[in-house]
Amino acid sequence: MVSRPAEYCPHCGTSLETITFDARERERCPACEDVIWHNPVPCASVAVVDRSGSEPAVLCVERAVPPGVGEWTIPGGHMEIGEEPAVAAARELEEETGVAVDPGALEILDAASLPPREGKHVVTIHYVARRADAAGEPTAGSDASTARFWTPSEFDATDETFRPVHEERFRAAAERFD
Structure with a gap:
């Protein structure tokens, strides 16, 4: 394979x-x-949602490494051998943002097959978690140049861009936990 x-x-x-x-x-x-x-390569991501403000905010990272340098994404990455998807999502979140969450606190948001890049196909299980269930303050980690919470309206007011497909998950996560 x-x-x-x-x-x-x-x-x-x-x-x-x-x-x-x-x-x-x-x-x-x-x-x-x-x-x-x-x-396809299995991946996992987690969107941490902060509902403490007037509008929900979602923790995102700006990619510092290819593919997609400079694009914003939901924190996530490749699963390791023998690793459960929720554990992988929580590990990637902490590696990329410094924010930790118990894998048991994650809820499935979506699962998607992403369009191939250079022949590599990826299937990602997307999770969502409440900010109240997470610990730590966002700081850019392994694959990120920046980590921060964005509200949809803040993001819309910028000229920043999401990696393809990730904006859809960002907006869906922002609508969770009403």
Whole structure:
């Protein structure tokens, strides 16, 4: 299994051939006779919502590393081997923002398959949590240049941009916990 389209067998290095298998075009190693599965990468994110003001605010990060440098996102990233999705979301939140939340306090917001970038497909489980269930003040962490709470109207008044798909989750999270 590979996360990006393969040209060579990851086991023996032989050039792959395209075959039809299970009614889909797939890559196969003619030497090993193995089908090389191109599967999506599992990711998890969490939107922390602060409802203490007149308008709900959502914790977001500005990306400091590719892809999407300078774009705003909901904190999240790749799941580790053996890691539950909620645990991954909580870990990524703390790594990127310094804000900690118990994975048991997370609620599922959505799950989505994102459009591929450079052949890499991602499936993300999006969670949401109340600010009251989180600890710490936002500070930019591993993949972020900035971490802060935004209200939808504050964001709309700027010329900042969200990574594709993340703005939809930002607005959906802001509407939670009415």
